[in-house]
Amino acid sequence: MTARAQLILANRAFLDHEAPRWADSPSTASSGGLLAAVRPVIQPWDGREGTTWIGVGMGRFDREWVDARGYEILETPRGPLRHRRLFFGSATWQGHYGEVANSFTWPLFHLVRADLPRLTGYYPAPQPPSSAGWQSFVLVNRAFAEAACEEDGAQTCWVQDYQLALVPAMLRERGYRGRIGFFLHIPFPALDVVRPYLSPEVCARLRTIVEGMLGADLVGLQTPADVERFVAAASELCGAREADGGLEVGGRRVRVGAYPVGIDPEEVLTAARRGRVATRVRQARELGLPVVVGLERGDFTKGIPERLRAIAEAYRQGLRFAYIGIASPTREGVEAYDALDRQLERDAARAREAAYWVGCPFTQVRASVGWEDVVALQRDADVVFTSSLADGMNLVPLQAAVAQSLRPADERAVVLAGVDAGVTRVFGGDGQDGLVGVDPLRQESMVEGLIAALEGRPVRISDRLIHLVRERDARSWGERFLGDLEEAC
Ligand code: G6P
Numbered sequence: 001m002t003a004r005a006q007l008i009l010a011n012r013a014f015l016d017h018e019a020p021r022w023a024d025s026p027s028t029a030s031s032g033g034l035l036a037a038v039r040p041v042i043q044p045w046d047g048r049e050g051t052t053w054i055g056v057g058m059g060r061f062d063r064e065w066v067d068a069r070g071y072e073i074l075e076t077p078r079g080p081l082r083h084r085r086l087f088f089g090s091a092t093w094q095g096h097y098g099e100v101a102n103s104f105t106w107p108l109f110h111l112v113r114a115d116l117p118r119l120t121g122y123y124p125a126p127q128p129p130s131s132a133g134w135q136s137f138v139l140v141n142r143a144f145a146e147a148a149c150e151e152d153g154a155q156t157c158w159v160q161d162y163q164l165a166l167v168p169a170m171l172r173e174r175g176y177r178g179r180i181g182f183f184l185h186i187p188f189p190a191l192d193v194v195r196p197y198l199s200p201e202v203c204a205r206l207r208t209i210v211e212g213m214l215g216a217d218l219v220g221l222q223t224p225a226d227v228e229r230f231v232a233a234a235s236e237l238c239g240a241r242e243a244d245g246g247l248e249v250g251g252r253r254v255r256v257g258a259y260p261v262g263i264d265p266e267e268v269l270t271a272a273r274r275g276r277v278a279t280r281v282r283q284a285r286e287l288g289l290p291v292v293v294g295l296e297r298g299d300f301t302k303g304i305p306e307r308l309r310a311i312a313e314a315y316r317q318g319l320r321f322a323y324i325g326i327a328s329p330t331r332e333g334v335e336a337y338d339a340l341d342r343q344l345e346r347d348a349a350r351a352r353e354a355a356y357w358v359g360c361p362f363t364q365v366r367a368s369v370g371w372e373d374v375v376a377l378q379r380d381a382d383v384v385f386t387s388s389l390a391d392g393m394n395l396v397p398l399q400a401a402v403a404q405s406l407r408p409a410d411e412r413a414v415v416l417a418g419v420d421a422g423v424t425r426v427f428g429g430d431g432q433d434g435l436v437g438v439d440p441l442r443q444e445s446m447v448e449g450l451i452a453a454l455e456g457r458p459v460r461i462s463d464r465l466i467h468l469v470r471e472r473d474a475r476s477w478g479e480r481f482l483g484d485l486e487e488a489c
Contacts, residue, residue, distance in 0.1 A: 006154035006178070008042065008053045009144050010034060011101070011163035013085055014074060016059030031371070032297070033395050034161055034185050037261035041478030044079025052154065054147050056093075056140075057085035086143050088136075095129070095136025101163045103127040103336045105209065108197060109162060110301045110390040111189045112229070113420055115196060119441060122343040123300050123389070124336040126194075128202050138166065141212070145170035154178055156485065159216070161185045166208065169215030181485040182216035185261065186392040187223075187422070188230040191237075207237040214238060214249050218485045220259040222392045222422040227258050255488040259481045260426040261393050262473040265402045268375055272403040275376025284322035284361060290382035290454055291322050295374055296396060298327030298366055300340045303387035303418055303440035308347035308364065310387075310446035314454075315354035315362075317447075321454055323355065324377060325364035341366070379403035383453040384415040387440040391421035397435060398423065398469045405466045412460040414453035416446075431458030433465035 012035055042051040057063065057070065062085055066072045070085040088096070108126035110116070116123040129137070145167050148157050155178040159167045168182045191198075198206065210233055213219050221227050231247060234240040240249035246256040284291045292311070296302045304327060311323055327344065331337055348364035355362035369377075378384060378400040386396050397415045404412045412434065417424045419437040429437025436458050438449035452458055 006049075006051060007148055007151055007157040008038060008051055008160065009148060009157065009164055009167060010038060010053070010055050010160040011097070013055030013058065013062070014039065014042075014053050014076065014081060014083055017061040017065045018059050020061045021064045033261070033393065036263055036395055037185065037393075037474050037477065038160060039076075040078070040264045040267075040474040042076070042078055042081055045073065045082040046080075050080075050082060052082040052084065052151055054084045054086065054144060057087045063087070084147060086140075086147060088140060088143070091132075092136040092139055095133035096140040097163070098334050099127070099129045099133030100137035102331050102334045104129050104205070105162045105165075106186065107300070107336060108194055108206070109186050109189050111193045111197075112187045112225075112390045113190070113193065114441060115193060116389055120305070120389070122305060122339045124339065126197050126202070127336070128199065129205065134205065141166035142170055145174060145176075149174050149176055156181065156482065158183070158482070158485075162209075166212035167215075169212045172215040179218075179485050179489045180216045181218045181220065181481060182213050183220040183259065183481065184213070184226070184230075184392070185222070187390050187420075188221055188226045188233070190229050191233050203237070206233075210234050210237050214240065214247070214254050216254065218255045218257070218481070218488045219246075220257055220481050222258065222260050223425045224258045225425060226392075226422075227256055231256060253488075255484065257484060259477055260422055260472065261395070262475075262477045263395055263398045263402070263469070264474050265470045268399050268402040269405075271372045271375035272379045272406050275372040275379065277380055278324070278373065278377060280322065280324050280361065280363060281377070281380045287322070287361075289320055289322045289360060291324065291380060292383040292385050292450070292454070293377050293381040294323070294325040294385045294387075295369075295377060296327060296386065297330040298337070298340065298344070299330055300337065301389055301391060302327075303389045304340075305343045305347045306389075306440040306443070306446060307385055307387040308344070308351045310443060310450055311362075311385075312347070312351040312354040313443065313447050314450050315351070315358050315360065317451075318358060319451060319454060320358055320360055321383075322361045323351070323363065326369055326377075327364070327366050328368045329366055375399065375403050379406060381413045383450065384413050385450065385453075386415070386417045386421070387438060387446065388418035388421040389440055391418060391423070393422035393426070394418070395423075397427075401434075401461050401465050401469045404461045409460065409463065414456070414458050414460055416449050416453060427465065427468060432462070434459050434461035435465060
């Protein structure tokens with residue numbers, strides 16, 4: 001029998017209701033890396049058994065769809081899902097999500113190799129949360145732990161990501177009797193790199209976060225490098241001792257391992273078969289120009305300014321190509337994101353000017369684009385240019401590999417990815433399979449990578465890469481994690 005997660009706890013709900021009940025129009029599925037990886041793992045609810053998903057009610061019309069305790073049965077492509085939403089007031093949400101999760105933990109945890117605030121000028125320094133903000137974070141985590149404890153008989157609780165890092169320890173304190181798994185979708189930082197930000201107060205917060213994660217029976221991270229950094233931090237901050245396959249802490253064994261996430265290849269293929277060729281792609285083809293695309297959430301970890309500078313430099317060197325860059329709005333209202341927008345405008349203006357002098361079309365927009373259009377661009381690109389400064393995995397290269405499988409092997413794209421993104425570490429960025437690691441902190445590396453990709457010098461996306469991405473999909477990720485969690489208990 002395959003392992004099952006009876007309870008999935010994620011900050012994000014499975015989907016947000018953005019339409020009222022009477023409107024009879026389907027609610028848009030929320031997007032993002034966490035959901036792409038976790039959604040395929042659910043087991044249909046048969047009235048007695050299956051997955052119960054607990055997430056925050058963020059949709060405008062959520063309350064209309066749920067009962068007094070936040071429950072509903074959602075119809076999903078994978079069958080019915082028992083779903084519960086927890087609701088919080090705006091001050092609590094701002095403290096939990098705006099302050100602790102996204103102005104402190106997110107920027108801090110992405111400092112894996114270098115002090116990015118110092119090196120980039122726009123990457124925000126991790127902001128120590130106010131004590132009210134921290135209390136909100138504790139309150140939201142506690143609400144999740146309590147909701148999980150109300151689910152009598154659920155034998156496995158799988159807690160997702162940094163927003164809920166305190167939940168595993170809280171479950172243990174409350175005597176939760178099932179197995180507790182925790183998975184961190186983002187990187188775990190190197191203590192030596194984050195040390196300039198570790199005031200005694202910040203250090204205490206980080207220790208509490210790590211202790212929270214250590215409440216789990218199994219802590220999963222994306223890559224072996226993340227595991228190493230986590231083990232080192234748990235030893236230094238929490239006095240944990242390395243033990244076979246994990247850590248020993250407070251007389252307990254905590255298994256720790258690398259479980260790189262995957263995607264749902266069928267979902268990508270369906271969209272790739274349906275998606276129409278974008279007008280901008282058609283125009284570029286008419287001009288005989290290759291198409292370079294950059295698509296992601298407009299996040300300061302994605303290295304978008306560095307990419308725009310490399311693109312400007314390539315145009316200045318006389319290279320001719322069309323660029324389509326789309327940064328989708330994300331975490332709006334979180335202050336840490338403001339500086340990025342200003343930087344993007346400046347770098348996009350320079351790249352646009354350089355493109356103009358060589359007569360090439362250049363687009364960089366901030367827009368939410370529908371799933372089919374995103375996949376169509378990934379399918380039609382000649383170069384998929386990602387450049388994360390750090391990234392848990394980065395699903396764009398994986399989606400692009402599957403979308404491009406519809407093209408003949410000799411017409412496929414080359415995918416560029418940041419050397420510190422999980423995808424490069426896991427799938428190898430030496431170019432042999434059409435995935436090339438570039439260092440966003442070194443402009444020569446970015447420009448050389450782009451030029452080589454435009455010249456088709458590295459091998460294009462190979463059948464081998466496509467096969468690997470299909471094999472290590474989201475479902476097999478879930479099964480591996482849950483299988484190991486069963487074994488760990
Ligand atoms: C991305 C990251 C996930 C994170 C999610 C949160 O997808 O890869 O690790 O959980 O963002 O997104 P949100 O929109 O809820 O802030």
